[in-house]
Amino acid sequence: MLSTPSDEAMAAETLALVDCNSFFASCERVFQPRLKNRPVIVLSNNDGCVVARTDEAKALGIPMGVAFFKVRDLVKKNGVHVFSSNFALYGDFSARVMKTLSGFTPELEIYSIDEAFLSLKGFESRSLTDYARSIREAVMQNVGIPVSIGLAPTKVLAKVANQVAKKKNGGVFDLSSQKTQDEVLNYFPVEDIWGVGRQSTEKLHRLGIRTAKQLRDAEPCFIQKILTVVGRRILDELKGTPCIRLEQESRNKKQMICSRSFGKPIYELSELKEAVACYVTRVAERLRGEKSVCNALQVFIQTNRFKEDAYFNITTLHFITGTSATPRLITAAHEGLERIYRSGYAYKKAGVILLDFTLENQKQLSLFDSEQQEADEKRMKIVDQINRKMGQDTVKMAACGTERAGPRSESRSPCYTTRWGDLLCVG
DNA sequence: TCTGGGGTCCTAGGACCC
DNA sequence: TCTGGGGTCCTAGGACCC
Numbered sequence: 001m002l003s004t005p006s007d008e009a010m011a012a013e014t015l016a017l018v019d020c021n022s023f024f025a026s027c028e029r030v031f032q033p034r035l036k037n038r039p040v041i042v043l044s045n046n047d048g049c050v051v052a053r054t055d056e057a058k059a060l061g062i063p064m065g066v067a068f069f070k071v072r073d074l075v076k077k078n079g080v081h082v083f084s085s086n087f088a089l090y091g092d093f094s095a096r097v098m099k100t101l102s103g104f105t106p107e108l109e110i111y112s113i114d115e116a117f118l119s120l121k122g123f124e125s126r127s128l129t130d131y132a133r134s135i136r137e138a139v140m141q142n143v144g145i146p147v148s149i150g151l152a153p154t155k156v157l158a159k160v161a162n163q164v165a166k167k168k169n170g171g172v173f174d175l176s177s178q179k180t181q182d183e184v185l186n187y188f189p190v191e192d193i194w195g196v197g198r199q200s201t202e203k204l205h206r207l208g209i210r211t212a213k214q215l216r217d218a219e220p221c222f223i224q225k226i227l228t229v230v231g232r233r234i235l236d237e238l239k240g241t242p243c244i245r246l247e248q249e250s251r252n253k254k255q256m257i258c259s260r261s262f263g264k265p266i267y268e269l270s271e272l273k274e275a276v277a278c279y280v281t282r283v284a285e286r287l288r289g290e291k292s293v294c295n296a297l298q299v300f301i302q303t304n305r306f307k308e309d310a311y312f313n314i315t316t317l318h319f320i321t322g323t324s325a326t327p328r329l330i331t332a333a334h335e336g337l338e339r340i341y342r343s344g345y346a347y348k349k350a351g352v353i354l355l356d357f358t359l360e361n362q363k364q365l366s367l368f369d370s371e372q373q374e375a376d377e378k379r380m381k382i383v384d385q386i387n388r389k390m391g392q393d394t395v396k397m398a399a400c401g402t403e404r405a406g407p408r409s410e411s412r413s414p415c416y417t418t419r420w421g422d423l424l425c426v427g
Numbered sequence: 428t429c430t431g432g433g434g435t436c437c438t439a440g441g442a443c444c445c
Numbered sequence: 446t447c448t449g450g451g452g453t454c455c456t457a458g459g460a461c462c463c
Contacts, residue, residue: 044430044431051432068429069429199459199460229437253434259432260432304430349431
């Protein structure tokens with residue numbers, strides 16, 4: 001069923017999509033102003049692939065998401081500045097950006113670490129373009145991060161507007177009028193629309209639909225048949241009919257994942273068990289932070305997915321009573337690992353997923369092991385307290401092992417804003 | 428030699444029930 | 446020849462996003 005929001009709730013209003021330009025790279029530049037106008041890239045975990053590029057790096061032909069080893073020569077030849085990712089730093093910058101934005105509207109949806117939708121309802125009396133410019137200036141002034149802002153009546157159109165703003169118009173573009181929509185959508189490639197991925201693009205191209213305008217003006221029922229209700233919604237949004245509402249409340253999570261690729265391949269079950277115990281520890285901390293317990297856990301392992309004889313397996317374990325106690329979760333994860341482990345493979349990655357959440361204070365207690373459960377919970381609270389105060393893994397389960405090989409991250413910047421020892425010294 | 432991590436939503440198909 | 450059928454719940458897998 002296609003959800004059709006009530007007219008009242010979705011009356012025509014202007015949305016602004018604020019998106020930080022080359023976010024991670026821009027964060028790094030704040031501390032190294034000499035990198036302004038220079039190519040900068042930021043790498044993923046393990047220095048595996050490129051996850052952020054400045055315009056200068058894009059211009060050199062470094063694609064998003066490319067494996068770093070594939071562009072290493074290009075990077076060297078052009079003096080591209082390379083950073084390993086530093087998520088503590090980016091998270092802190094993100095919070096500062098969002099705080100600034102929240103001063104401009106009471107209705108704000110934080111969509112991702114570097115993007116937010118703002119409702120500008122009630123601000124129409126002045127030019128919204130001017131208002132957007134003042135938002136841009138405030139973020140630059142307060143946080144030092146450049147942003148682009150797209151204005152439009154729906155989220156999909158605001159995304160389009162934002163992409164136009166990134167390329168021209170001084171970082172702000174208003175796509176509210178029908179005339180501008182006709183002009184822009186006419187040249188806007190269908191594959192650049194938010195929600196249209198590789199598979200959908202292929203289907204649309206086969207049908208001769210190459211521009212956003214062609215998709216907007218296609219027969220809605222036909223598009224729904226081809227691209228499901230998801231495609232139908234995109235079409236409606238392109239027409240200016242809002243179908244994807246602003247979500248101000250952060251929704252309760254449905255799953256939590258902790259997974260990592262290994263620096264070197266792992267062969268032994270015992271080593272996998274250690275790694276997985278660490279992932280369980282991380283994700284269980286987060287679960288307790290949300291005051292929830294989980295009723296199921298999944299564990300997976302995989303070999304190099306780019307090789308032909310790759311092996312991947314995942315298994316699910318259910319709990320009779322919800323839990324967030326690390327030892328119980330580790331036991332379950334290890335049981336799962338034993339089920340799916342096959343000897344002789346070179347494992348490259350493993351992960352743990354927690355699912356099926358209940359609030360801690362609403363969980364069912366089992367008649368038989370409630371005492372044990374209570375003891376577990378008390379113990380975990382103490383462990384969390386100590387680790388919060390003294391640093392991650394001050395107290396941890398023996399199952400995690402003692403070696404801390406850690407991921408490869410050769411070019412990590414200091415945690416300037418979140419670790420006292422890394423504060424920048426002036427003078 | 429080297430290829431991220433954390434999420435969401437939708438659909439199809441199987442199990443089960445009456 | 447032909448063997449109920451409709452509803453609900455759950456899960457796996459696909460597609461997409463940042």
